[in-house]
Each structure stands twice: as structure tokens, then as C-alpha cells.
Amino acid sequence: MTTSFYNGITGLKSFQYGIDIWGNNIANINTNGYKEEVPEFSTLFADQLSDQPISSDIGMGSRLSSTAINLSQGSLIQTDNPFDLSINGEGWFSVSKDNQTYYTRTGAFKRDGEGYLVDDNGDYLLVANANNLIKNPDGSYSVNRSINTDNLISQNTQMSPISLPNDVILPAVATTEATLTANLNDNSVISTTTPATEESDFSALYSKDGQDLQIRNGDSLVFGFGNPATYDNNLISTDICINDDPKDGKDAVYDFTLNGKTFNIDMPDGSTKEEIQDALHKAFDDAGIQNQITDNGIEISDPNQIILKSNNVLMPNIAAAKISYSSDPQNQYEFSTISDFNNIIQSLANDAYPDETKVYLDSEGRICIDNNSVNTINAYSLKTEDSNDLFMNNLGRLGNEIYGQTSAKSYDFLQNSQSFGGNIIEANGQKDTMSLTFTKQKVLNGQIQWNGEISIKDPDSNVISTQNFELTFDENGQLLSPKSVNITDPQNMTLNLDLTSYAKSDTGPSYSYTQNGIEEGYLNNYQISSNGNIEALFSNGQMSVLGQIPVYHFQNDQGLESIGGNLFRETDNSNKAILYTDQNGNYISGSSLSSNSLEASNVNFSQAMTELIVIQKAYSSAAKAVTTSDQMIQRAIDMKKG
Template sequence: MSFNTAITGLKAASTMLDVTGNNIANVSTTGFKSSRTEFADIYATAVVGAGSSNSPGSGVTVAGISQDFSAGTIEFTNNNLDLAINGSGFFQLSDGQGSTTYSRAGAFELNKEGQIVSKTGKFLQGYGLDADGNRLPIGNLEVSQKESPPKATESIDLSFNIDDRADSSTLLPEYNKDEPGSFTYTTTVRSFDSLGNEQTVKFNFAEQRPVRQQYAYDVTGLTNFTISGVTLDSVTDFVAGELVDNPPDNKRSALAAVDPRIDLNSIRYDGTELSFELKAAETDTGGMRVTDTSAPLIPTVEQKRDANEVRTYDLAFTGSPAGTIEIGGVTVPITAGQTHTEIAQAIKTREPQILDRNPDIEAIFINDDGVNPPQVEIRFKADVGEVAANRYQPIISNTVAAAQIDFGTATASGVASAIADPDEHVVGDNSYQGKYRLYGYLNNEELLDLGKLQDPGAGSETEPGPILISFNPRSGLLDGINVFGSDGSFTPGTQVPAITISGADPANPLTEIRLDLTNSTQFASASIVKNQQQDGYTKGDLIGVTFAPTGEMVASFSNGQNQSLGVVAFATFENQDGLRPAGDTEWIATLESGNAILNPPGTGLNGTLRSAALEQANVDLSTELVNLIQAQRNFQASSKTLETANNITQNILNI
């Protein structure tokens, strides 16, 4: 009996030596999991008397060799196809013949077909992705895209600041894309056509100048004519030469709705000529047409005037009275016997005081041809806009009884005083402030269609040309895109309407680009680009593959694009201790382990994926060396037991 007991001890110690030696031998094996020898004692039992305390035992047996699935140290490499699992899970591998194994060794490579394989040639399993990024059933992961096809630019995000300090009045009167002095700011964005050719889209921003467009048409003999699609009756729609609302048609209101660019108060008709002005914010006619029954009319006058308000007063009076004329709080004394010209010059000499006291006034002019009565012309700054009628009107007073002063329509006699009304009044208009005409050019040559309407009220047809964008002159924030009257306006801070660019893809005329100007401003600081992005690119070749922590396999191309080609699948088991080793640092699922549960990395209890990293063996070398000593000691002790039993037996035989 003692011989058998000693032999079981020798066998157990030998097995422990084998397991320990195997651990030590694989200390540098990627993904290796160390094993541990587990022992159990042997007792000989019988049906009758089983479990007697007098049984000495029959030795030791190896109850099992269990593996330690704790994680090993992760070391980083220079190969993106080296993968490590940080946490729970196994790579699923297929040999292509129906056999599936599981491993923690992530030293993968590409085969000639672009498939990701282990060092033994087995295929790494994962989810494929369709064109919309949805996961497909589990299969071999492969780099299916060797090149990235070109993509035409379809979206441009552009934000900028235009210096509010720039003076639009200094711009050249006529816009010219090749003359920088005719626009305020310019910037160029790179784009790509459908074939991957690089193009450029240049944007010029021309701030509206403080002017109003004037038009006049010869309508002699016409009883009806049309402005922007609204037909006007020369008899019923005009009173004293001004356009009025005459029910039931209300043509004035109809024209205001169809083409709000026209200043309705400026429309005049005298039986032979039709004239009108555009608001200062609208210097582009954009398809505006004046026609008779069918044919467009050509303007006989097409010019511009300053948008400044101008008030003109005739110095016409009887006698030579004494008194005062007060303009903007500055008093000009008039002595008896002064001539018209002398009074006008007296006013001119007070101009510095008037301007100093009244910052809204730009200048005072004296118009005196020596024949007609002199005129006093008060010109206001353009940015003031329309000045209230009760401001800056001259106050005339007279201290000479029975004398008469006629200053425009105002009169005064005795010690009375009066406020003079202007003989001529040009309306002020500062609606140009913060308004810019935006031009777009393909490669600085071809004028692009940015959404400019062909004909007001004629539908959605557009044509190449400028559109109007606007900034709030008080806050400097963008508040209008493709502004047409009130259309296109929005509250700063809300969603900015996009601009649709057509014709910027020479390879495909159907391509449209969405231009987003969100966060653009007009502050008193240098004009700069704050953000500039576009989504087009040229053709690219594959330059590498990387993996995200969540398992996405991402292909990188020479055109700077990345494309997700699949997702690595991680396998977990209800009982991973039940896995059976299959060699090459791989395991096979068994009944004890249960079937593999497959999910992407980072989901559920799965660990995450590390690219360019390998998991080292979890062997503790110092522990294994101690185990060697312990196994050797056990072997020596069992040998001694065998030797002692042999000596006892020999002694018995010698009796």
C-alpha cells in the first residue's frame, strides 16, 4: 500500500513540475493564461464500513489543471493590427472550415485578400457594416475598401467677422470682382467636384453704399404699365402723380407685397414719365421689370443719389427786417437792411457752431446764383436716416413791426416767430447699414447662382448674381440671409437659413452646395475667417487601418477620409473555466463553458479594445519559481517514502 501511495505522490509532483514548467516556458507567449495544478487525496472505501476513521488513505491524485484567466499586462506596439482586450472577452477565430476557437492573443495581420487573420491563418470574426453603418451578421473581418472614391462638396460652413469700421462710402461706385476697392471683404473656400478635381469658391462681400437707385421710364401714350408683375392703371391708381390704394385692387399694397425693394413714396407719374427709387438697402434690381403690355421698358434715367436727408429753404422775404434765424440751437442775428446774400453768408459763418452742436448734421450749403433767391441747404449724415420733422427746423423771429419774413412757407410779423418748413425735402434713408451684397465665383471666374430670384413674385427660379445678407447695426449679429424685403430675416441667435449654391461643380451641374453662415458677425475688429469647413474630397488610397476602443475597424485614406469597415466581436461565456485549451493560445467552447455570447466591445460586461497593443502572458515568474522548488521538494519527499517502504519490505524479507 505504501508503495502505491508514494508513486501517486511522485506522479502528482511530476505533473506539478510539468504545469509549472509550461507556465515558465510561455512567460513570453502573447495572450497566454497560466495554469495551476489542483490535487485531491485518495481514500479506498468499501460499501460496508465506508468512511472509517481508521483508513490511512491511498495517496494523492491530480484533481484538475485550472487556468487563470486574469488579464495580463498590456504592452503597446507600432502595429495597428495588434489588438488587446482590456477587460473581459475573447476574440472569435474561424478556420474557414467550420471550426471556431477563441483567443486573447491579438497579433493579427492582413492576408493577400485583405482579411484580418491570426498568426495561424484563422480569420478574426466581427460585424460587417452596410452603407448606412448598420451592423451585419457575424463574419470574417476584412478591409474591403482599398480606395476612397471622390466626393463633391455639398456643404460649406463659413463664419467670419467683417470689420464694422470699414466705410462703405469709400467703395468704388461700380462693383468689379477684379477691383478690390469695389467690395469690402473677400474669402476663398476650397471645394471639390464630382470627379475629385479641386476647385475654389470665392465669396466677395460688398457693403451697401449710402445711395438710392433712381429709375425713370418714358410711358408716353400708355394707360397701363407693369412694375414687377403688378399692372398699374395710369388713371385709377394715381392721385396727383402718387401711387395710392384704390379699392378693390389696392395696387400700392400689392406692389409692396411683391417687391418691397421699391420706396412706394418715391413713385411718381406725370402722364409721360414714371419714376421711382429703391431703398438704400436694395441697390440690386434682381429681375425687377417695368413693362407695357408685353415688352420690357428701358429706363430713360438710371442713376444713384446719396441717401442723406437734405432740407432746402428759400431765403425769400419782403423788406429788410431785423430779427433772428435759429438753426439747431444756434442763433444767427439779422440786421435791418441786410440783403438775401448777406443773410445767407451770415448763416454760413455759423456753420462750425451748428455742426459742433448738432452731430447729425453733415454740412450746410448756400446755393446762390445771383439771380434767384439764395437757398440754405441742410444736409444730414447718411447714417442718421430719416430725421424727425420737428427737429432742426429753422425758427424765424422778427422784431420789426409790420415787416414780413417769408422763409419757405413760414411767416412772422411784428414780434411773432415761426418754424419754417422746407421748400424741398429729400428723404433720408439709412437702411443700407449692415447690408452686404454677397457674390460667389467658381475659380474667381464664373458667377455662381446663390439663390437670387429672377423675377419678384415669379416663383422660385433663380439666376447667377448677388444676394443680400444683413447684420443688425446695433448688435453686429447676422439677421438676414437672401433678404428680400422682410423675407429672409430672422432673429439673431436662432437658426440661420442656408444658402443654396448652384453651378459650383463643373463635372455635375446638378450638384448643389449648402452654405451655412452661422456665427458670422459685423463687429468693430479686423475682418477674419472664424471657421471654414467643407465636406468634399478627392480620391484617396488606403494608408492604414486602426481600431476604436468600441471595436470599430476604421480604414484611413490618403485624402484624409476615414471609413468604418466593421466591428470586432467579443465572445464571453457563462463559465469560461469550462473552455478547453486547443493550442496556439486558443480555446474551444465545451458543454461546461456554454455557448459563446457575442457583442461589440464596451457593451455589457465586455472589455474595450486597444489597438497597437498586445496582452502579455499573466505568468508570475517569481511564483512559478517557488512552485518549482515546492514540486521538487514534494518529489523528493515521495521518493523518500518509496525508499523507506522498500527498506521495510527488504527487512521483512530478510527475517
């Protein structure tokens, strides 16, 4: 009879524990990271009535034998705090409380007043610290780039709290290497033109419309000043008009030089046109100068030049010469650059009109002939059998009468110039601008030469350095040399050139520029990656790892001891906390982390309420067993009294 009484009492105690546990589960249904506890009951002991082969035990009550932890994953709640963390799968965070290490699934961390990552109870999150922050005299911190932050976690890593300050600087990394990848457009018609310069070679020049002039060795023309000339049958010819000498009591003296030979012919006063022509004809024949008498006077011819300088008015000045383009000029009438060409034209002008002209290239790439006198001067250009039509057209208006105090100008001579740009970083963090300008220089023997100019400017656009170099491409536009250029100012670095030079329909520059320098960066914010890396993000787009959050595992999670506040500590039953590693000994988390999220409680409200109702009914039934046993004892006592 007393057995049933004690059975009821132990039931009441067991079910009270069950109500406490499920009530606690319901109370923590909104506690982040909370893991549901499940009560497990067992009988106290049994009294065997006999040794019969069938069961003959009488139960002697129940007790709470254990509380199991439900380790199923809770749902994830998104937050705006990058330090809110959840573990996707198995594992535990480790925290330090009163110099003791505990484990939790609650990942609600924030920074305290000193920047340390702590939970809501002020317990420190334990991490593998990179120890790569250096405190500066002004109180800010700089990242020590020399510290390797790969594989921060190992089995022997001493975990510690981590402080994440607000004022962190990522030091600059000086540029040591840059690479330009581009095609220097070499189409026959381009838009990337700039005015030619004195040093421009005609083989690489373009017309006013951006069309390649394609001037090559042997292209020629006749340019002249003074008495008009013609060009026919490979000869320059000029017709000098001869008139009768009027009787004025003075002899007619023909005093001049022709192609470097001096002539002084004294004709008697009143000589006729025919007499003068005959005298000149004989003198020219004796000097080996090709000539013939014409209706107007006498015609002089030469395959290369006619330079006639008269010392009086009886003979006209003439300076006409056949001039030719040569990639390697060897004589006074061969030209390569605009400077060469202008010098030849200036020399001819000086022969015909001493001290009256100036030949130069203006800022728009036009060849100009200034007439500084008050008189009209005569200039002309003549086609030869080897003339380049585009070149002749571009000279255009130079072959005209030039009135006093005016100028004759050619059309624009243009050069193919293409510019690219990028930045470099100095060791002190200064961000400089590098401008790269390539100008087509010369076409020679199946090769194309370009001039390259590197200009580096500081942030205020002040020029730090300028450097020029030559590039050579083959006829297919492949770069032969150089493949790289060394730069020494403002620092030693290498510019790699991945260039081609071939025709493109798109004439605009298309390129890529990369460099390995990094400008100084200032902390924007922090983030935590899926493998637990605590990453500082900087204004320059760079990232630096300051630490790594480990995920711990246990041989037996059910053996952990709860100390409240969602904290657990290891026991002999759980065994020591372990870190997973791969076959090479490298840390692997075993579960990924999600930042800006928290794991919700895994308590199932419907199940918890159902369990609570069931235990409540069981509790009432156990109470009924106690009262029934009490009534039975009372009846027995009453029977004895009776």
C-alpha cells in the same frame, strides 16, 4: 505495507504532472496572451478501519484532479503594429482554424498575402464584416458609403474572416450645403478697400484714407467749366465782362443761348460798354433771368444752373450747375452712382468745351477729366450750404485749370470690399474653390445694402460660374435677407449666410466656412478602436468602418478546453460563447480593446519557481516512501527465509 508503496507511486505520478504543468508555465512566461495553468490535486480514495466516531481513514494515494486557468490580466506591451490587440478585462477573440471556431487571448494579428487578419499560426480572426468594399476593374477597392456600419454586431451576426487591402479609395461626396459665418466690417475707417467702379453708389464710398464719406440725400456742390462762377445765398453767379465795341464798320452781334433760351442782340458799330450792358440787362429781364449790372459788366445768377453757349467770341461759354446726391435720381443734376456723376460732369464739359474733354473713372478709383485740346480749360467745384466736406476734399484737384493734353484727377474713391473663401466638392471628386466677395453697395432709409458675388473656379483657376446677389442689413447690422443663396453651377447646393455688418476695430476678415462635401480619399492606414471597430483612415481626413471585432464571453471560462497554441474550444462545461448586449439588444463588448499592444503572459515567475521547488521536494519524498516500502517488503521476505 503495500498501501504505502502504492501511495508513493501515485504521489510520484501526481507530482510528475505538477512538474510538467509548472514547467510548461515557465516555458510560456514570454508567450503573449498565455494564461497560467494551476494543477489541482485530490486523494484517490480512503479505506475506513472501523465505524468509530472519530476519523479512522487511511489514504490510498493522490491524483491530478484538474488544471485551473488563471484568468488574471497580463501586463500590456506596446507595439508598432495596429493589428496587435489586447483585451482589457474579460473576454476572448475568436479565430477560425480548419473551419472550426476557437478562442484565444493572444491578439498578435497581421495581414497575410491576401490581406486577411490572421494570427501567427495562420488562423483567421473572426469579425462582423461590414461588406462595404467594392472591387474596381483596376483591382483597387472603393468604400460603399450607403452601407450603415452602426451596430454591426448582434447575437445573430455571422462572423467571418476580413481582408484589408492596401489600395482602398473613399469616394467623394458632393457638396450640397455650405455655411459662411462672418461680419462685414462697417467701421467708419477701414482697410479692406478696393477701387470704386462706375456702378458704385456714393453713399457707400470711402475716401483715399479709407474713411467713410457718408454722403446722403441732399449733399450737393456746384461744378462748372468755362467762365468762373461763385455760389452764395443759394445762387450760382457768374460775372461777364463787357467792353466798348471798337468802331470797325461792323455791328456787335451778341448771339448765344442761356439756360435754354436764345438771344440775338445786334448792337450798332461802336456801341459803348454801358449801352451794351443796358441792352443785355433788358433782354435778361424780359426772359426772366436774374441779373445785375456790375462794374465789370453784367452778373447772371440762378439757383440751379448757368449754361451759356456763345456762337461767337463776344460772350464766354459757361456751364455751371448745382448737382446733388439722391438715392433715387429724378432729374439731370441728381446723381447716385459714379457713372451718374461722370455723365453730369461730361455734359457740363461738353457745353463749355465741345469735343475737347473726356470724363471717366480710372482703375485706381479716380475721377479724371482729360483735356484733349491744346488750350487750357477751366474747371471748378464750389461748396454749397449742403456740401459734404469729405466729398469735396476727395474731389480735390478736379477744380483746376487743366492744361492742354493733360488730365485732372480726383483722389481715390474706394469701396468697402471684403472677400472670403472655401472649397466645394463636385460629385466626380473635383475640389473647386469658392470665392465670396461682398461690396458695400448703398445706404438707404436705415438699411445697408451689400452686393455679393460668388465665383467658383476649378483646380486650374478657370472660372466655372459667377453669381451676384444683393444683401440687406438693418441699421444695427443684422442681416434681413437673404439668409441663403441657391447655387446651380457646377451643381445644386445651398449657401447659408450667417452674416452681420457692424463696426469692428479689427478690420481684417474673420470668418468660418464649412461645407458638407468630402473629397476623394486614399487609404493612409488602418486602426482599431476600443470597441473593436476596424477603421480605415484616408488622406482626406475621413474614416470608414470596415468591420468590428467581437469580444466573446463564457458562463464558465474554466470549462474551456485547451488544444495548444493558446487556443481553446468551448465544451459543455463552458457552455456556448455569448456576446453581451444592453437592455435594447445592442452589442456591448464588456471589455475594451487596445490596439498597438499585446497582453503578456500572466505567469508569475517567482511563484512558478517556488511551486516547482515545492513539488520537486514532494516528488523526492514520494520516491523515498516507495524505497522505504520496498525495504520493508524485503525485510519481511528475509525474515521468512530465516
